[in-house]
Amino acid sequence: MKIIRTKDYKDMSRKAANIISAQVILKPDSVLGLATGSTPIGTYSQLAEWNQKGDCDFSHVSTYNLDEYRGLTHSDPQSYHYFMRVNFFDKINIDLANTHVPDGANPDAQAACSHYDQIVREAGYPDLQLLGIGRNGHIGFNEPDDHFSKGTHCVDLTESTIEANSRLFEKKEDVPRQAYTMGVQTIMYARMVLILASGPEKAQAVYDMCYGPIAPSCPASILQLHQNCIVMADEAALSKCPAAE
Numbered sequence: 119m120k121i122i123r124t125k126d127y128k129d130m131s132r133k134a135a136n137i138i139s140a141q142v143i144l145k146p147d148s149v150l151g152l153a154t155g156s157t158p159i160g161t162y163s164q165l166a167e168w169n170q171k172g173d174c175d176f177s178h179v180s181t182y183n184l185d186e187y188r189g190l191t192h193s194d195p196q197s198y199h200y201f202m203r204v205n206f207f208d209k210i211n212i213d214l215a216n217t218h219v220p221d222g223a224n225p226d227a228q229a230a231c232s233h234y235d236q237i238v239r240e241a242g243y244p245d246l247q248l249l250g251i252g253r254n255g256h257i258g259f260n261e262p263d264d265h266f267s268k269g270t271h272c273v274d275l276t277e278s279t280i281e282a283n284s285r286l287f288e289k290k291e292d293v294p295r296q297a298y299t300m301g302v303q304t305i306m307y308a309r310m311v312l313i314l315a316s317g318p319e320k321a322q323a324v325y326d327m328c329y330g331p332i333a334p335s336c337p338a339s340i341l342q343l344h345q346n347c348i349v350m351a352d353e354a355a356l357s358k359c360p361a362a363e
């Protein structure tokens with residue numbers, strides 16, 4: 119793992135956007151694995167700004183998002199389909215036909231998940247996988263468990279995740295209890311992983327990811343085994359980690 123310490127959220131977002139932009143410049147038809155949550159929003163808006171200036175062309179890029187709430191339609195403002203349109207896809211010159219998010223509107227979990235695995239596999243897996251990290255160390259919606267997951271699957275969200283994500287809903291009862299998420303094995307197949315973390319509430323998860331045992335109780339800890347993983351985190355998120363990083 120390469121840990122890059124940034125001053126704050128803005129610095130993290132800009133540096134992350136630089137890495138993604140470099141990937142797209144080097145390989146215009148890159149396959150990008152994308153994430154939702156508050157953390158990547160600054161990265162997306164920086165990339166959109168560069169795209170509008172003509173500096174970062176997404177016209178040949180294809181994207182595969184990590185996860186989606188089960189039971190929400192694509193136009194539901196709480197869905198990750200909607201999130202990606204509003205925060206990124208509608209601001210850049212990507213062909214929407216090349217963007218993919220698990221189909222949370224399909225009640226048939228088995229069909230939705232195996233279809234997603236198939237299209238990610240056919241795309242050759244991401245060149246670069248962007249990730250955030252949950253307060254409990256989850257990646258995508260791979261929650262702490264007694265084993266690491268493999269392909270896309272349906273998960274029951276933990277109370278801690280429902281609590282954390284309820285800030286984005288009117289009330290906690292509105293947070294869906296299940297989601298479809300890419301598995302840990304699929305994430306590990308990405309040729310580069312860029313995981314972002316900002317703020318003190320992520321400090322313990324970042325410490326466990328980078329220095330704890332590699333264990334499914336902290337799903338992000340598996341990234342210690344990835345050959346090309348960059349942890350891009352601000353001072354607050356790295357506050358529990360050794361100062362040398």
Ligand code: GLP
Binds near residue numbers: 252
């Ligand atoms: C959500 C998403 C994750 C995200 C995480 C952190 O549950 N499924 O992909 O990384 O929570 O979110 P945030 O960036 O808002 O802290």
